[in-house]
Amino acid sequence: MASTVEKTSQPTGSTPPSSTTEQGVLEAGHLTAIPAHNRLQHLANRLDALAGVESRGIERVPPELRDRKMGLTDYLGIGIMWFSINCTANQMTLGVLGPVSYGLGFVDAVLLCMFGTIFGAACSGYIASFGPISGNRTLVIARYSMGWWPSRICVILNWVIEMGYGLVDCLVAGLILSAVNGRGMSVIVGIVISAVITWVVATFGIKWFHTFERWIAIPTVLVLFIFIGCASPHFDASSKSVGSGATLAGNRVSYFFLTASGPLGWVPAAADFFVYYPEGTSRKWVCFMTTAGMTLGKLLIEFLGIGLGTGLSTNPDWSEAFSSSGVGALVVAGYAPLQDFGKFCAVVLALAVAANNIPGTYAAALNFQQLCTPFSKIPRPVWTTVAAIIYMVCAIAGRAHLLSIFLNFLGLIGYWVIIWIAIVLEDEFIFRRRVGFVWEDWNDKSKLPVGIAALISFLIGWAGAIVCMGQTYYYGPIARLVGEYGADLGLPVAFAWTALSYYPLRLLEIKLLGR
Template identity: 65%
Template sequence: MDAKDIDEKTVGLAVNTSSGTGVPPIQEEASVPLAVEHAPQSAFARWCSMLDSIPGLEVRGIDRVREDQRHPAVTIGSYVQMFIVWFAINCTANNMTLGILGPYLFGLGFTDAILCCLFGTIFGSACAGYISGFGPVSGLRTLIVARYSMGYWPSKLCVLLNIIIEVGYGVVDCLVAGLILNAVSGYRMTVIVGIIVSAIPTWVIATFGIKWFHAFERYVWIPTVLILFIFIGSAGPNFNTASVSSGSGATLAGNRLSYFFLTASGPLGWAPAAADFYSYNNAKTSRFWTATMTTGGITMGKLLIEFLGIGLASGIATTPAWSAAFDHSTGALITEAFAPLGQFGKFCAVVLALCVSANNIPGTYAAALNFQMFGRWLAQVPRPIWSTVVVIIYTVCAIAGRAQLLSIFLNFLSLIGYWVVIWVAITLEDEFIFRRGKGFDWNRSSDTKYLPVGLAAAASFLVGWAGAIVCMYQTYYTGPIAKMVGAGADLGLPVSMSWAAIVYPPLRVLEIKIIGR
């Protein structure tokens, strides 16, 4: 939603300020009548103004950050910060669960799991990296940019699906942290208390906004990486690097494919939020280096922690203490890996649990922005309020689902990839086929007469989803095509992407010919 669409009299210009962001506030339009400028404010407007006066609190929502309000310069440090932020976001204990699933769920050996995880992560990270480049060039949030390819109203479906993603990640993050804290305490601290303890720092930093977020991510990776090196020394001797994959032929091929695309879905989940954290960057920031640093940061962060998860899972069958701990919970398994270090090991596990908030903060921040994208009235509610609502939702959900971590993680993560990869395919074709030489008018992100109607994109989206349905392989449903590969293989991601990519260009040509935009 653009600033010009907001009723200044109602919100007291609260949503157009940027306190604590390092950029000047949006100035009032000269055309605003004097009567409006001095009109009495409602209680809600006064409250918004009060929020905006809190030092360091970012109240700016989804309105565009104009070029004169961005960071003044582009330096090498700007690109290094991009890498560090994404590395920190993804190098967290919750992603160890994804590594564990390779050997545990798909029966893959150590080498097979490592290779599938490596290339799947690179593919998903590259998609998120491409989308991230829209942040500096547009000054808009990610799913506002989606309006230019999906259309104003169809893009709201992406907004809804992304809220589900971010809430799902919040559930998983809080659960992993809560289970670790529960195990460290000797099961005296309940998982519920652990979940709440994990949610508190996430709420504080996500509520204060982008300045606090960047500062936190700049340093939080340091204790995490130090603990992970200690983890390697403690748990590494029990990794079964010689383990081999179970099954053969089509069954083994199907398991490899399923795990490859599952690991791709993890970084793909960041694509709908990837540009959110760059909208304050200078408009001259290189799209290539933005995409490269984002891709590299996500890839390196996830691989470090997921490879350790694979090693942990490979040792379950040969280490009785690990097997017993895993029967209790994933958090107990991670804690047991530190057991040779005694009390210091428990301290390491606690640090690892608390640092999970590095992964949860950006998702909470993005979800709050997504709520504002649903409509004009929701956009008038300050972003910090939505951050609070999001934290409450996933904390309650995590408490309710605390006994089903692996099931929640597997089912929700696979569904992420299907819709995100469809949207990425449509965005790529829209930019490089239909906007070559024309570009984007970033000041018209709410102009329904300028944006596409979105019929072609919506139809392609549905076709892609149809491909996902007939090719998905999930615990609750296996598509007819997925059944043809061994005991089953999840082909939903490549099929949904390819089907959408095939039908979108002709449908878009037809849409332009009939409607004119």
């Protein structure tokens, strides 16, 4: 990574304990405990001490609390964690969309999925690298580029992302469990089972979360290799893309950016999971291991989804299962030759979907705390409970419309995230190239940017996304010009419009307001 990045990662000093209570916490070595300003936080700290329930929320983790040496196993653990998070059955839906919704052949879909995923994962890797050097959660870091109040827009949008993924994850798990049971078990029961597993791990917090992700990959990969041997003979690797000329180009572009939107969805939470890592952790390696782990995890499962999508036209059993109950039944149909053992493998995949949902629920709880000061005083475990209830209820209500929910929801994720990425890149490499970041100012709005420049450029970027976006419910006037069906050009246009507008606006903001 460039030397300018290394400059920002140098320690900027440490903040002394703010009270005797915090001093006691530091001396006792309770990494996740914080000063108790109310009874709820006092109870959370007690649970932390007794059962290891993480009580710390959005409060910065000071360097002295995480002063240790990073080893090779720590960096490998980052890659394994991201692999586990993304190698889950719900990702198959994204693969299936290539052949089913965009009419792409096997080779086209695989190549576009691979490069789109690498692009999105690299963006998440870049943001993840801020966690150790700052000790701050991802959207607390957003305050340094977006400003105190405009950063709340990012918080709200990310909360919607996490709730949407929670809905989809629980729904996929519920559909698989119901299909395994021959639909004798309601999808609702499956949704509740998945939500409860997620809630338990996310509520206990970072230690349980990292441990769960470290081990869940083993049974997941084993049953996926079984799935490959069982279902791959029915994949149509010779299938060709439908259409030609501008129409085919439009479908390819749309699918590329759709697959990029998946890993881009982790950008607003990527640093949340590394705030307890030492301040001297290598940014290069955090970025690389995040990108590699996320890419490998997603591609393993999404390539299988593409294969399933190509096999629908030649395998009537798959086609019937997919048309009746969606991706969940399609997974069970892929295991059908193994009979009862195949059903067991499908159950393992269904329960492992929680690996994707746990970090989202964890991040959603932090988003609640970031919305306003009164919410920040309510401990994180309370908010994980609220988040789990919300997406569980939404999943039950939307259980008949998974594919349309996923397609429409996922496309919207990338637009605002790529806008924020453009702002952060310019902020770090241009405006903070010499001055760096003072991470101790995370909660002092008088020392953070006002955010007028970021807000205006954010809205300009959204305007670009709107005129160039291509979704099933809306095609922008520019997007409609590409081929017969149009193309989703929202991501590159949103990025470009934001980048071009932020630089002069930020210069003007600094000149007029001084910060």
